[in-house]
Amino acid sequence: MASSSVFLVMVSGQIESAEFPEFDEIYLRYNLHYGQDWLVTSGLEEGISQVAKKSQDDRQQIVWNFPIDVTFKSTNPHGWPQLVVHCYGSDFWGTEVSRGYGVCHIPITPGKHKLKIPMFVPESSSLLQKFTSWFLSRRPEYVDARVIARGEGREVTRVRSQGFVNISFNVIMKDMKKLGYDVLPSDVSTVNVPENVGTTATEA
Amino acid sequence: MAEVHIIGQIYGATGFPEHSLFCKWGIHTGGAWKILAGEREGQSQVDNPVNHEAAFFAHPIDIHFATKGLQGWPKLHFQVWHQDSFGRNELYGYGFCHVPTSPGQHTIECPTWRPSGTYREQVTQSFLGGGPQLKNPDLIYSSALRCKLTTVAMGTVHLKLGVILRNFDKFGIEC
Numbered sequence: 001m002a003s004s005s006v007f008l009v010m011v012s013g014q015i016e017s018a019e020f021p022e023f024d025e026i027y028l029r030y031n032l033h034y035g036q037d038w039l040v041t042s043g044l045e046e047g048i049s050q051v052a053k054k055s056q057d058d059r060q061q062i063v064w065n066f067p068i069d070v071t072f073k074s075t076n077p078h079g080w081p082q083l084v085v086h087c088y089g090s091d092f093w094g095t096e097v098s099r100g101y102g103v104c105h106i107p108i109t110p111g112k113h114k115l116k117i118p119m120f121v122p123e124s125s126s127l128l129q130k131f132t133s134w135f136l137s138r139r140p141e142y143v144d145a146r147v148i149a150r151g152e153g154r155e156v157t158r159v160r161s162q163g164f165v166n167i168s169f170n171v172i173m174k175d176m177k178k179l180g181y182d183v184l185p186s187d188v189s190t191v192n193v194p195e196n197v198g199t200t201a202t203e204a
Numbered sequence: 205m206a207e208v209h210i211i212g213q214i215y216g217a218t219g220f221p222e223h224s225l226f227c228k229w230g231i232h233t234g235g236a237w238k239i240l241a242g243e244r245e246g247q248s249q250v251d252n253p254v255n256h257e258a259a260f261f262a263h264p265i266d267i268h269f270a271t272k273g274l275q276g277w278p279k280l281h282f283q284v285w286h287q288d289s290f291g292r293n294e295l296y297g298y299g300f301c302h303v304p305t306s307p308g309q310h311t312i313e314c315p316t317w318r319p320s321g322t323y324r325e326q327v328t329q330s331f332l333g334g335g336p337q338l339k340n341p342d343l344i345y346s347s348a349l350r351c352k353l354t355t356v357a358m359g360t361v362h363l364k365l366g367v368i369l370r371n372f373d374k375f376g377i378e379c
Binding site: 021022035076077078079080082102103104105107108109113117118120123148149150151152154155157158159160161162179180181182183184185 | 209211212213215216224226240241242243246247248249250251252253254255256259260262263264265266268287306307308309366368369370371372373374379
């Protein structure tokens with residue numbers, strides 16, 4: 001009886017590729033941000049990908065094919081996990097600079113999902129700061145990338161959005177329905193399937 | 205008690221005349237609803253897209269409600285503002301949408317409008333910015349005094365919302 005107060009969410013997927021028209025080489029770091037009621041039972045909460053170069057053909061794609069495999073356990077859907085992606089690249093002087101932050105929720109319905117998340121980078125407050133940050137290769141960055149997974153404090157930031165990252169997820173859940181949670185419309189109403197479905201009904 | 209979780213993002217906005225937009229959002233419910241966790245309102249970052257037309261906010265929404273009744277189902281309301289390079293803010297649109305009543309993942313496009321003034325005010329607005337704003341923001345999501353307004357259409361706010369319901373079938377509710 002006590003065992004079914006938690007539900008499990010298993011996420012497997014990959015950060016597939018990105019579209020950044022202006023940059024040629026990008027690597028990314030991902031982080032998972034979740035609420036206090038959640039716990040990672042298996043899998044890695046963060047990771048760093050390889051450095052991927054843009055393809056020279058018409059597609060202009062940057063491909064990572066970077067796996068994500070995490071299982072969460074929780075008692076409460078509040079604080080549903082979010083994937084925070086932070087992309088880095090080399091600038092003109094060869095230093096690593098931040099090329100974009102992006103965030104998305106892990107999908108709340110089981111099944112296969114494909115998402116395209118926009119990437120944005122914080123903007124310097126003044127023209128002089130923009131020039132010095134370009135010159136010294138010290139672009140504005142968030143102290144902790146997970147700040148973008150929260151809503152507070154976002155109103156004072158100015159960002160520039162550039163590029164997208166394509167992510168695909170496969171989500172499995174266990175015991176959500178046992179605890180009373182409905183994540184799909186068909187869960188809520190119980191369908192009465194009649195006994196004789198499919199048999200020849202010849203009673204006229 | 206039945207519970208509703210709203211988990212998603214204000215994804216972005218399209219169709220507005222200028223870039224450099226931010227979005228103030230809030231959620232309004234009836235008396236039977238109580239917030240158990242999460243923020244009831246917020247303001248997104250100011251986004252200035254580099255090489256595409258849409259502004260992206262990616263502002264997370266994660267709210268947990270408990271309710272004793274269906275009346276006053278939550279409504280999300282928005283105000284889209286434009287911030288120019290000098291830091292001045294100009295209203296670009298009001299909009300609202302109901303949180304979807306069925307569980308699952310939803311993509312919502314919420315149209316926005318802004319009050320339009322007299323012809324003279326419109327000419328001043330095109331030169332100086334500004335323009336009429338609502339004194340009482342409740343009008344964004346209520347129908348009471350709308351007949352007194354004249355408005356003009358602005359862009360669209362895009363949302364990706366996930367809704368999780370709990371115990372609704374125990375109370376016999378079909379959604």
